[in-house]
Amino acid sequence: MKNRTLTKKFIRDTVRSIIDSNALYVPFAPPDVDKMNELLGTNYQGFVRKKNPVYPSDPRHLYWISDGASESFSWLNCITAITPEQRIKKAMRESVRPDTDEFKWGFDPQECVLCGASEHLQTDHVDPSFERIANEFMKLHKDIALVDGIGGVGEVFEDMNIEAEWIAFHAQRAVYQLLCRSCNASKGSRT
């Protein structure tokens, strides 16, 4: 429970600083982005502020950017709970990390395909996005069971056969490119 309180406080403070910034597009800066993604099991790269159609002066109408897509963001959901779906997706992301890391570290040249930067490189899903692949798989397997990982660090698939199926499913669909963090984030803001 103590951990949960810290999580809520961290997310609330982070979201507060976004709201206070008044910017239209707010890319996250490391290490905050890494910590928030770890806590939520997400892949946020930043936030876009949009006009709330009902309350135009509402500063909290945020859309998050993840894997090149933008979706409406509920900061209340974020600070109250990590949803079961987010927990499953976090485990799914960890399962394919060896694949995305292999692409990242094996790709030559070690530079962003858009701007040529060689730092903060990330494996980006070109199309379909990670979210789309994960959602497709979750239609086939509803309520994927999780168990604590070794040493209680994070959660992993309970059924290794389903995990293997997911890794193969993802590998068949994922198309990668190497982007730097900032190009990855601005790619998201265009959608």
Ligand SMILES: [Zn+2]
């Ligand atoms: Zn770049």
